[in-house]
Amino acid sequence: MIYLDNAATTWPKPKEVYDAMDHFARTTAANPGRSGHRMATESERRVQEARRCVAKLLNAESPDRIILTFNATDALNIAIKGVLRPGDHAVTSLIEHNSINRPLAAFDVSKARAAQDGTVPPEEVATLIRPQTRLIALTHCSNVLGVVNPIEPIAKIARERGIPLLVDASQTAGVVPIDVQAQRLDLVAFPGHKGCLGPMGTGALYVRPGLAVRPFREGGTGFASESERHPDEYPYHLEGGTPNAHGLAGLAAGLQFIEQTGIERILAHERAMALRFIDALRGHPKITIYSGRAPDRQIGPVSISIAGKEPAQVGAMLDERYEIACRPGLHCAPGTHRFLGTFPHGTVRFSFGYFNTPSDVDAAAKAIEEVAAC
Ligand SMILES: Cc1ncc(COP(=O)(O)O)c(C=O)c1O
CATH class of the missing domain: 3.90.1150.10 (Aspartate Aminotransferase, domain 1)
Known part of the structure; x- marks a missing residue:
C-alpha cells in the first residue's frame, strides 16, 4: 500500500513507537498514579514523560500546562467549552474543521474569509472582533489545502485586544515548529496521532499560565480523593479518569523520534x-x-x-x-x-x-x- x-x-509510525507501546503493555501497564506499587509508579512516570515531551515540543513554560487528551477534538472541546460562556462571541474562520465549527455552534460566531491562497488574513480576523469577543479559534493549517496560516500576526492582534487565541495545530504539531512562548499563544490543541507520530487515542492541549479554563470533565485524579471538588491544580484541573497510558508511551517515543530527526x-x-x-x-x-x-x-x-x-x-x-x-x-x-x-x-x-x-x-x-x- x-x-x-x-x-x-x-502511518507507519517509527519502530520506536511500536516498541515502546509493546514494552509498556507487557511490563508496566498498571493504572498510573492510582496505587503506590512499583508498576503504578512506573506507569505514572511514563505518562509524565509524555507530558514533558509535549511541553518540550511546544517550548511550554512547564509540563503542568500540558493537558493530555484523547485526540484534537477532545482538546478543542475542553478549550472552547472551558473558556466561552452563553452569550459570548467568538471569531473563527470559514476554513475550519468541524472539531472547531461544531463546539462553537452554540455561541455567537463570526467567521473570517480566506484569501486566494487559502490562508486567513490577520486583518480579516481583526475586523470581526467585538467588545463581547471572548475567543479567537483558528486552524494553524487547513487540513484540505495544507497551507499554514500566519499565526504570529493573529496572536499579536489577539494579545493587543486581550482575547485568548486557540490554535488548532492538528496538521502542524510535530511538523511545523511551534513555540508558545515566542509566538505568545494562549491555547494550542492537537492530536498525538498525526504529525507527532503517536498512536490514535492521544492528543494534548496547551494552556497558557494564568488563563482560566473551566473543566467539563470532572472525576478521579488519583489524589485529593477526600474532596468532592475537582482539583484546581494544573494539569489535573482539566484531566480526569484513567489516561490512555499505552498510547502515551507511544506518543513519547514519537516525539523523541521527532526531536532526534529534527x-x-x-x-x-x-x-x-x-x-x-x-x-x-x-x-x-x-x-x-x-x-x-x-x-x-x-x-x-x-x-x-x-x-x-x-x-x-x-x-x-x-x-x-x-x-x-x-x-x-x-x-x-x-x-x-x-x-x-x-x-x-x-x-x-x-x-x-x-x-x-x-x-x-x-x-x-x-x-x-x-x-x-x-
Ligand atoms: C484541522 C483539524 N482539526 C481537528 C481535527 C480532529 O482531529 P482528531 O480526529 O484527532 O480529533 C483534524 C483531523 O483531521 C484536523 O485536520
Missing part, C-alpha cells in the same frame, strides 16, 4: 513531497490542483479534483487498482469546500508524511493521470 492519508493519521528536516521533507506531487500534476488539462498557491507555506496535504469524476470514485479506483490510500470527500471541513467551490462532493486529498518517498509521489501522480484518462 502507498499510504497518502497522513492528514487523517500518520522538526525542520521533517517539515522540509513533507513540503518537498507535496510540491513534487503538485509539480507532477500541474498543467494537466483534466486535473485541478487546489493546494500549493503559497509554496513556502505548503505542508503535507494536497487537494485535487479530476474533471468528470467524483472524488469518491477516484479514491475507490486508486485503492482498488493501485493500492494507494487517499481521502476523498469533505474532510470534515465543509466551509473549506464551499470556499473552493467543491461542495458537496469535495476533493481528493493526498497527504504526505515523513515516511513517504519520491517514488510514492511519482507512483501516485502516474496513477492519477491514468485514472483521469479512463
Whole structure:
C-alpha cells in the first residue's frame, strides 16, 4: 500500500513507537498514579514523560500546562467549552474543521474569509472582533489545502485586544515548529496521532499560565480523593479518569523520534513531497490542483479534483487498482469546500508524511493521470 492519508493519521509510525507501546503493555501497564506499587509508579512516570515531551515540543513554560487528551477534538472541546460562556462571541474562520465549527455552534460566531491562497488574513480576523469577543479559534493549517496560516500576526492582534487565541495545530504539531512562548499563544490543541507520530487515542492541549479554563470533565485524579471538588491544580484541573497510558508511551517515543530527526528536516521533507506531487500534476488539462498557491507555506496535504469524476470514485479506483490510500470527500471541513467551490462532493486529498518517498509521489501522480484518462 502507498499510504497518502497522513492528514487523517500518520502511518507507519517509527519502530520506536511500536516498541515502546509493546514494552509498556507487557511490563508496566498498571493504572498510573492510582496505587503506590512499583508498576503504578512506573506507569505514572511514563505518562509524565509524555507530558514533558509535549511541553518540550511546544517550548511550554512547564509540563503542568500540558493537558493530555484523547485526540484534537477532545482538546478543542475542553478549550472552547472551558473558556466561552452563553452569550459570548467568538471569531473563527470559514476554513475550519468541524472539531472547531461544531463546539462553537452554540455561541455567537463570526467567521473570517480566506484569501486566494487559502490562508486567513490577520486583518480579516481583526475586523470581526467585538467588545463581547471572548475567543479567537483558528486552524494553524487547513487540513484540505495544507497551507499554514500566519499565526504570529493573529496572536499579536489577539494579545493587543486581550482575547485568548486557540490554535488548532492538528496538521502542524510535530511538523511545523511551534513555540508558545515566542509566538505568545494562549491555547494550542492537537492530536498525538498525526504529525507527532503517536498512536490514535492521544492528543494534548496547551494552556497558557494564568488563563482560566473551566473543566467539563470532572472525576478521579488519583489524589485529593477526600474532596468532592475537582482539583484546581494544573494539569489535573482539566484531566480526569484513567489516561490512555499505552498510547502515551507511544506518543513519547514519537516525539523523541521527532526531536532526534529534527522538526525542520521533517517539515522540509513533507513540503518537498507535496510540491513534487503538485509539480507532477500541474498543467494537466483534466486535473485541478487546489493546494500549493503559497509554496513556502505548503505542508503535507494536497487537494485535487479530476474533471468528470467524483472524488469518491477516484479514491475507490486508486485503492482498488493501485493500492494507494487517499481521502476523498469533505474532510470534515465543509466551509473549506464551499470556499473552493467543491461542495458537496469535495476533493481528493493526498497527504504526505515523513515516511513517504519520491517514488510514492511519482507512483501516485502516474496513477492519477491514468485514472483521469479512463
Ligand atoms: C484541522 C483539524 N482539526 C481537528 C481535527 C480532529 O482531529 P482528531 O480526529 O484527532 O480529533 C483534524 C483531523 O483531521 C484536523 O485536520
